[in-house]
Amino acid sequence: PIMLSQTKFIHRDNLHYPFEERAMQFGDGVYEVIRIYKGNYYLMKEHIDRFFRSAEAVKIRLPFTKEELTNLLNNLIQKNVVTADAKLYLQVSRGSASRDHIFPVGIDANVYGYIQEQARNVTNLQDGVKAITERDIRWEYCYIKSLNLLPNVLAKQTASEQGAYEAILHKDGMVTECSSSNVYLIKDGTIYTYPATKRILHGCVRMRVEQFAKDLNIPFNEEGFTVEDIALADEMFLSSSTSEVLPIITVDDSKIGNGYPGPITRKLQRAYEEDAN
Ligand code: PDD
Numbered sequence: 001p002i003m004l005s006q007t008k009f010i011h012r013d014n015l016h017y018p019f020e021e022r023a024m025q026f027g028d029g030v031y032e033v034i035r036i037y038k039g040n041y042y043l044m045k046e047h048i049d050r051f052f053r054s055a056e057a058v059k060i061r062l063p064f065t066k067e068e069l070t071n072l073l074n075n076l077i078q079k080n081v082v083t084a085d086a087k088l089y090l091q092v093s094r095g096s097a098s099r100d101h102i103f104p105v106g107i108d109a110n111v112y113g114y115i116q117e118q119a120r121n122v123t124n125l126q127d128g129v130k131a132i133t134e135r136d137i138r139w140e141y142c143y144i145k146s147l148n149l150l151p152n153v154l155a156k157q158t159a160s161e162q163g164a165y166e167a168i169l170h171k172d173g174m175v176t177e178c179s180s181s182n183v184y185l186i187k188d189g190t191i192y193t194y195p196a197t198k199r200i201l202h203g204c205v206r207m208r209v210e211q212f213a214k215d216l217n218i219p220f221n222e223e224g225f226t227v228e229d230i231a232l233a234d235e236m237f238l239s240s241s242t243s244e245v246l247p248i249i250t251v252d253d254s255k256i257g258n259g260y261p262g263p264i265t266r267k268l269q270r271a272y273e274e275d276a277n
Contacts, residue, residue, distance in 0.1 A: 002079040004072055004090070004113035007063055009079055015112060018096040023110070026101070027148035029093030030054035035241040035276075036086040036115065039077060042276050043241070044070065046204040051090065054145045060094050060109050076115060086117045087242060091147065118242065125269065128247030128261045129165035131183075131238070133227055134158060136169035136176050143198045155179040166238055168251065171199065173226045181240035182206040183248070185225045185233045186264050192229075195222040205239040205272075212271035218264060230254075235262030244276075245269045 001012045022028035032051045035042045048066050055062050064072065073088065090113035097104030134155045139148075155167035156179040166178040176194050177183055182203040184193045191213055196202045213220040230236070236248040236256045245268045247261035261269075 001114065002076065003115075004076050004111065006108070006111050007068070007072060009076065012114060017110070020099050021093060021096045021110065022104075023091065023093030023147055025099055026094075027146065027150075028058075029060065029091055029110075029147045030058060030145050031089065031091035031147055032145060033241050034073075034088040034090070036077070036082060036088060037276050038085065039083040041073065041077070041088070043204040043208065044073070046207060047241075048073075050145060050202065050204065051092075055092060055109075057141070057144045058094075058146070059103070060092055062092060063109060063111065073113065076113060080115050082115055082117075084117050085119055086115050088113055088115050093147070120244070124165065124246060125244060126261075128249035129238075130163065130250040131166045131168050131178070131236075131248045132159050132162050132164045132252055133175075133230070134167040134169055134179075136171040138169070141198055142176070142200050143196075143202055145201060152179040164250075165246075166248070168230075168248075170227050173228070174224050175227060175230075176200050176224075177203075178238050181238040181243050181246075182209075183238045184209070184236065185229060186235035186237075186262060187225075187229070187233055189264070190219040190221050191264070192221045192223065192225040194224040203239055203241075205241060205244070208272070208275060209239055209245065209268060212268050212275070216267055216271065218267070230256070233257065235265050237261075237265045237268070245272045 002009050003012045032047045034047045093110045095107035097107045138151045159167040169176050177200040184191050210220050230251050234257050238246050247265045
């Protein structure tokens, strides 16, 4: 496999990082995950825009323009002859330098990106998944796709240990998002989700879900919802580049609605499939 390293292409075995690397020692960097369907990026522009926004927010200077990165990522698909469903992981760190909290001077950012095959999880998409609720203990700048994922990792692990797919996070009773996806509640035909403030990641799929809802004349309400509201939900679903539009059928061992994916979720799933193909 060929990967992107800085602005060059190298064989994956030839990637070597110094032991003092700011991504490893401080989580000092940002990343993206872009879905690939049949060898084509989905929502590429949205992801690249967010990658630049994240880097700018943490004052990391990227070694390319958006156009140059687009070309590099397209070349990466060609060099690996990707034709299947897959995903790209892309990260940038502030660089490798002698350990010091203060930004190093005269050091270039470190970029790498690689592609891995990933099939769509059709069973989950069809049947829906189980979720648990967890306190959102993350920092105030969750709109930045930061490499600091310890609270997300801990929440997802707790979910996994309880046989659940995701952890629904809440701050002061308000549901923000999940550990690695956005989350939505449907009540009386309206979709509710947390507003796109600094407290959540502005999901690229979330952006599309909002558009699908508009196209389908389904009200999309960004006032958010509470943990207590979950008991009254007709339907729930989550969204991300790897999970797509995924029905949630159980939360903390209580059924959502009748315990099966609901009709509005199904409409949004169909809209997603049409959009992604
Ligand atoms: N996660 N919220 C969080 C905290 C996320 O980490 C993600 C994505 C999303 C959904 O964003 P998008 O629709 O742009 O994929 C929301 C990626 C997939 C990951 O970390 O693997």
